[in-house]
Amino acid sequence: MAARATLLATLTTKEAEASFLRAAMVQLGVSVKLVDISLHAGASTLDGDEKKRRMAEVAAHIGHDLAGKRAEEIGVVVGIGGGTGGEIVLQVFDALPALHPKILITPLPFDPRPALADKVFIIVPTLVDILGLNDLLRQTLEAAAAVVAGVCNQPVPAPQLAEPMIGLTALGATGVAVASIEAGLRDRGEACAVFHANGFGGAGFARFAEEGAFKAVVDLTCHELNRLLFAGDHVSMKNRFTAAADLPQIVLPGGLNFLGLGPVDTLEPAHSARPHYQHSKQFTHVKVLPEEMAEACEILAGHLNDANSPVHVIVPMGGFSHRDCPSGEIEDEALRILCFEMLVARARHYEVESIPHHINEPPTAQRVLELLKPYL
Template sequence: MGTIALAGTLDTKGPEYAYVKQILEQLGNHVLTINTGVYQPYFQPDIGADQVLATIGSTVSAVQQADRGQATTLLADGFAKLLPELYRQKRFDGVLCFGGSGGTSVLTPGMRELPIGVPKLMVSTVASGDTSVYVGTSDIIMMPSIVDVSGLNKLSKVIFDNAAAAISGLVNTKFDQEVDTKPLIGASMFGVTTPAVDHARELLQDKGYETLVFHATGTGGRTLEHLVKNDYFVGVLDLTTTEMADELVGGVLSAGPQRLEAAVAAGLPEVVCPGALDMVNFGPFETVPKQFSNRKLFKHNPTVTLMRTTVSENQELGRRMAAKLNQAIAPVTVMIPTKGFSKIDALGQPFYGPDEDLAFTNSLKQTLTNKLIEVRELPNNIDDPAFSSACVTELLRLIAVRTKA
């Protein structure tokens, strides 16, 4: 049977952790207990808070004397450094944690540092709300605790029993799977660029590559960047960079200011396109900020409203993309479809805007200074098969150049 890391504050929630430890052992698991509490623990853990904090050069006494915010940060930083190191040492196969908002904030940063696929379950009082701040770009499973996780009662025992059974099942259930050795390509997609990415994926598959596609919803872009940093890909087809428009204008699908930086920093073969930069994303029509009431808006569906980017916004997007690409340490190609950046930025469609698109292109070329960056303009809409074919051909060329180097 597998080993499960059981981590949390064994001083204030010791009885609960002792109960869960017993259940896990009854299910046949080995348990590695890690204490992130800084007072006398309920039972002796395998790894104490002093070891957690030593990873960042801090001590239990320092945390005891700090205010709550600083103490939480120190414990989270220490746990985030220790947990992946323990996994690299093969000390556990999966991790189970539980807590309130404070405990969740301390424990999930470490869980996020574990590789994708390692079972990680967080039982939390905040699991029924917006969990993006806790899950980030990882595959943490958030399980609502229903009641406060402080104390054992008829209902909390049911939740803890289910959590123990769930992590035990995740750790100990193995499937016979063929090992897929195909090299991976990371690609970005949106509804209005789906035909392009689907076609590119088929072409790459024919050439022996597997494509992992990330929906450009903010989380998707951050996940793509995260996996690039962790060496998952041999190349990136960043066909849909629309999250940069949301970051600039204040839309709801920003991937943050680091978008488009990971592959550049890693020197990965990369093709970049201005996919869906013709739009900024908001929620239902009535939620669009009032300052945009006179802008060109399009109801994509009942929960998504799109806003056409302007000439000045596209000029700034061109400058921002160029500034990021200027940091490249290996060749990158920017492919620009001159007949529209999305399905609805085509002749006769609601966001067709050649002036806005040209503003992006001119600004990009004027700001680029890195001779490793090549810009190609093709007389297609982004969803034309000819354009996606050209993007794939160029990406494969860049991969071949790197392979020979």
């Protein structure tokens, strides 16, 4: 692609810094269009609600303008900003295709994980604030310009994939099954995109489902439903269990038997009193209560009944995650039976079957691949 970039900046507060960055990009052969995303509040200070409204308006206007142009015309979309400017840039990013090249240059005054959950972009942390040019910031902006120039030398991803894939959800606790299914699909010449169902990856799964990236999905790891309903880090993803409604779905209750929480020493007393184990130093898996399993199955069944394409549910009665097994810290046959009975009782649109195997045993992956055959 031609070395072209669109630079977003709040020029009322960052004009000198944006101008320096633009000059550094131009020196590297990049043609730059500078776009002002300022709120233009003048001497007044906007309050919270009015500020958020103005930010959304600016982002919507710029996002709509960019989304209406050819990818080659706008090139790499680069944003520079702190708290306010950075948030406006991220809202503009929302209007662009998930894979369009995007770069955010920021001192990171916010957690970027929610924004990264459903779109691809590069973050260049400035470490110092973007407030007045100094040697530290100049060096950072020059490095950022080099990143932009490098990205400009890569082709812009096509708006549509050449061939729709199979979407597959995963966690480490269901990883053996995921690896077997991915390998089986690869042996059949089929591409598979795997999404980490950790409260963030599901947002990407849902976005790509809506953008037509998949021809069928295997939602092997419904664990994120527990995060949305009960506890555990997650981003807002109201469409997590509805985005694939028009696609053939094979669904398993992988990870539906535990809550994915933080370090063990941060657990609330009510959670630490339950059976649990440390998945790693950062993550603790806590067994769900029967009433939590029942509620999750009720919600899941409702979503699956509202689907518009075939849905097949497999309940692996040998265990829903790697430590839901004999001698496992959160093993519970009663929870598995409850899950199966609830899903059977509420099935209207979808089919349900139980198999005697653990979710990570080879026959489970084999059954998934058998059910996928008509859609490959």
